[in-house]
Amino acid sequence: MPDIASNTTAAIPPGLAEVAQGRDYIRTEEFAHAMCRAVATIHKNHCLTGECFGVRPVKRGKLLLWPVAAVAQALTIDS
Numbered sequence: 001m002p003d004i005a006s007n008t009t010a011a012i013p014p015g016l017a018e019v020a021q022g023r024d025y026i027r028t029e030e031f032a033h034a035m036c037r038a039v040a041t042i043h044k045n046h047c048l049t050g051e052c053f054g055v056r057p058v059k060r061g062k063l064l065l066w067p068v069a070a071v072a073q074a075l076t077i078d079s
Contacts, residue, residue, distance in 0.1 A: 012072040025058065025065035034071055 012020070019030050032039045035053055045052040046064060053074045057064040 011076075012068060013075055016068065016072055016075065020068045023068065025067055026071065028064045028066065031055070031066040031071060034075065
């Protein structure tokens with residue numbers, strides 16, 4: 001049986017859409033700003049658990065790229 005929670009999509013909040021500017025992924029600095037946390041906090045959580053606020057990034061070289069759809073879902077769950 002498929003997981004229903006993973007099939008739901010959250011509407012992207014206007015502020016996040018403005019930051020993403022149509023991109024599918026945002027940088028760590030943008031993710032930290034969207035979650036109202038310091039970049040160091042995001043890096044620490046990712047280092048300890050491989051994710052942050054339930055969002056797992058994609059690694060591209062030394063960059064962590066955070067999927068906008070997952071960030072939007074995390075923002076709506078925390079609200």
